[in-house]
Amino acid sequence: QVQLVESGGGLVQAGGSLRLSCAASGRTFSSYAMGWFRQAPVKDREFVASISRRGGSIVYADFVKGRFTISRDNAKNTMSLQMNSLKPEDTAVYYCAAKFTSIGDSPGTRDFGSWGQGTQVTVSS
Numbered sequence: 001q002v003q004l005v006e007s008g009g010g011l012v013q014a015g016g017s018l019r020l021s022c023a024a025s026g027r028t029f030s031s032y033a034m035g036w037f038r039q040a041p042v043k044d045r046e047f048v049a050s051i052s053r054r055g056g057s058i059v060y061a062d063f064v065k066g067r068f069t070i071s072r073d074n075a076k077n078t079m080s081l082q083m084n085s086l087k088p089e090d091t092a093v094y095y096c097a098a099k100f101t102s103i104g105d106s107p108g109t110r111d112f113g114s115w116g117q118g119t120q121v122t123v124s125s
Helices: none
Strands: 004-007 010-013 018-024 032-039 046-051 058-060 068-073 078-083 092-100 119-124
Touching (some): 004 092, 018 032, 032 078, 046 068, 046 078
Parallel strands (some): 010 119
Antiparallel strands (some): 046 058
């Protein structure tokens, strides 16, 4: 099981940017597809973006396309989410997630089994 720790959340004005990071423990980070999810108050957790083991396949939720960029560095066991043009509706707790996949698999949008503790992102209007 991989252990995940998020960082980089905070308060930002609408139109601003934040960069979230996820640090993973263990020596098998490159065996996991990685993803970002978020949960706003009184809403269900929703998929944001995911990236395959080697970064060759990326999936975005429609509401973040063109604004958010997911990336990973397997040498450093880290994953990032660059968030630009933030909107008040992006306010949520953002979670890093991982799932073991085979080489060549699309990262998908579900069935992630390992989760971080979350980091709060607040966008003011």
